[in-house]
Amino acid sequence: MSFLTLTDVSFAYPNGYKAVEKVNMSFKQGESVAIVGQNGAGKTTTVKMMNGLLKPSEGNVIVDGWNTRDYTTAQISKKVGYVFQNPDDQIFHDNVYSEIEFGPRKLGLPEDQVKANVMKAAELAGVVPFLKDNPYNLPYSMRKFVTIASVIAMDSSVIILDEPTAGQDLPAMERLSNMINVLSQEGKTIITITHDMEFVVNNFERVIVMANRQVKADDHKRNIFWNLPVLDEAMLKQPHISRLSNSLGIGHKILSVPELVDELEARVFKEE
Numbered sequence: 001m002s003f004l005t006l007t008d009v010s011f012a013y014p015n016g017y018k019a020v021e022k023v024n025m026s027f028k029q030g031e032s033v034a035i036v037g038q039n040g041a042g043k044t045t046t047v048k049m050m051n052g053l054l055k056p057s058e059g060n061v062i063v064d065g066w067n068t069r070d071y072t073t074a075q076i077s078k079k080v081g082y083v084f085q086n087p088d089d090q091i092f093h094d095n096v097y098s099e100i101e102f103g104p105r106k107l108g109l110p111e112d113q114v115k116a117n118v119m120k121a122a123e124l125a126g127v128v129p130f131l132k133d134n135p136y137n138l139p140y141s142m143r144k145f146v147t148i149a150s151v152i153a154m155d156s157s158v159i160i161l162d163e164p165t166a167g168q169d170l171p172a173m174e175r176l177s178n179m180i181n182v183l184s185q186e187g188k189t190i191i192t193i194t195h196d197m198e199f200v201v202n203n204f205e206r207v208i209v210m211a212n213r214q215v216k217a218d219d220h221k222r223n224i225f226w227n228l229p230v231l232d233e234a235m236l237k238q239p240h241i242s243r244l245s246n247s248l249g250i251g252h253k254i255l256s257v258p259e260l261v262d263e264l265e266a267r268v269f270k271e272e
């Protein structure tokens, strides 16, 4: 049973520009999915329709039985949390703690629950040392984690991360991986937009490729990253290790160093 479904969804901005055309996707509770594709493909527009920030021009978005047309964004955000691509579009408090507690407080949760949610989210996102700081005194990469914590604190069933990997260093990427892991083990649906194919291959099984307003593929990463025509169309690269395997003429849809090593060892033993 899917928790979130987009059926033949199209969207045109008020200036008439059609950013999304006949998109179909559905997500089960507890799934962890990456959405990839070139700049301007329509990824952000698509996910903004999942929590009602944008309403489809055509088609329907159904969240846990609710058609987003019939509910406000505030209502839908109890079920679907969206972390903006640009943190500065989201942050509006002058200290990190207030920023994170805004959501759960708005949900009307009891005071001790608000506090527990804030602390759990702040720990997962690694922002505990900055709780008293003004978010605008923090670097962009840390502001992004503040916005992630604000959404985690609302404890919604679905969490959408729009480009969390942009501008992040290695420890931050590891924090993101761990966070996604913990949240999906709790049964949350995590939808992540990213341009980092290494991050995708290391953290997700299912990958959706968008290009030119549409979904071009929706499959296991092994099929996506060895579907070269689709990658070309979406202007995406294979992960490094797959590219190396491909250049070596090794098929087998390799996605990781251990897989390549196994394959090379098998070939060496065969020759001996």
Ligand SMILES: Nc1ncnc2c1ncn2[C@@H]1O[C@H](COP(=O)(O)OP(=O)(O)OP(=O)(O)O)[C@@H](O)[C@H]1O
Pocket (backbone or CB within 6 Å): 013, 014, 015, 017, 018, 019, 037, 038, 039, 040, 041, 042, 043, 044, 045, 046, 085
């Ligand atoms: N408010 C707007 N008004 C008009 N056109 C818009 C608006 N916002 C986005 N667009 C256009 O819609 C298209 C899809 O934008 P969208 O932000 O969904 O793409 P994206 O896949 O998220 O790209 P990126 O990887 O750059 O974030 C782009 O051509 C963009 O310029």
Ligand SMILES: [Mg+2]
Pocket (backbone or CB within 6 Å): 043, 044, 045, 085, 162
């Ligand atoms: Mg975007």
